[in-house]
Amino acid sequence: MENNKIAIQKIINDDVESAVFKALDLIEAKKLMSKKNMNILIKPNILNDKPPERAVTTHPKVLKAVIKWLKQFEPNKIIVAESSGGQKIGYTEKCMKGSGILEVCREENVECIPFEKMKIKVYSIENPIVLNELPSSELIKQVDLIINLPKIKTHGQCILTCCIKNMFGTVILANKPKIHATFPTLKEFCAALADIYSVSKPALTIVDGYLCQEGNGPSAGDVVKMDLILAGYDGVALDSVVCELIGLNKEDILYLKFAEQKGLGETNLKKIEIVGESLENVKRVFKKPRVSPISGPFPRWISKLMSKKVFKAAVKIDSSKCKLCGTCWSNCPVNALTSPTNNQKLKIPKWEKNKCISCYCCAELCTYEAIEFKINYIKNVIFSWFGLIMIIFLIGFIFGIIKLISFLF
């Protein structure tokens, strides 16, 4: 039970530091700091370069409070590291600056460094579900303690991004889109997320529930001021509690099932002890992402076919917002987006539906929030051979009924 203790602490009058200290006291986190001269890695969420008030990245105040808490124990070194969403060298540094994370690290005199700037090591994954090995930073096995610092946001592809999903940021640059392309279905990608989490499983997770995102997250959603800090040792349990907190069905968060299957944590709320605020007191139902994958009791081949043909989301680019910066097409893992051609009337990136694997990388990375996903069910059904078969089947069915009625009467 000790490992399944989750603290929920309210932030009062924007005093994030007190809330972080109280949450860590509630789970007696100081027992992790018994060793002298520890080297500690903090992994925040620095998805892109948006400012803290947009609630895309871990809030700098939360990071600052965690660093201050750690400094009481006089560690040897604190390193803040991340690999942001883009593939280009230099993108993570840009995001560290824009998100306000770099400034805090400078003020607190701790290292702030992209994973891609470190020595890379290829890790073999124990009991892999889909991913056998992962190239990541050597640092994750060299430090004495890994602290995960995720943020609560809804996510267009995975529905929730928080503890497990945040460790996808240990995957370096172009390896991220490669994983998306290798595991194009939501189920496979979520299995890969559980495999990735197992490589760098953090000993402590502190969830930034200060400013969160609902709806069209993880980058272009609406900001929700939740004023909460959550902390615990088990990231799977924390994600499960977050689902309850924001009104999501944890059964829909596929990576949680895979993480539990791999023995990485607990999803059963009855086996999780909540300390501090009660869930009921702080619960707030979030708007769901506009494009949510369906889960149903269908055979795998039907689900795959339906998600490919009927529930296929189209990338919509708002020409009034698009600055043709090129981030989307240079980061698309399967080259489904390209720069506009000379004879294209509307100068927006060109999208090829048949190549797109709906990985949402483009929307996540577009600084100008110019990309949205929309599903046109009718168009999808009518313009696919799957839809054609369905229509023929339906016409045949109606025709059969009419025949039966005319035969009976």
Ligand code: SF4
């Ligand atoms: S859609 Fe966004 S990322 Fe793509 S070119 Fe336009 S502004 Fe840049």
Ligand code: SF4
């Ligand atoms: S177009 Fe966007 S959603 Fe589609 S594969 Fe490329 S990056 Fe992913």
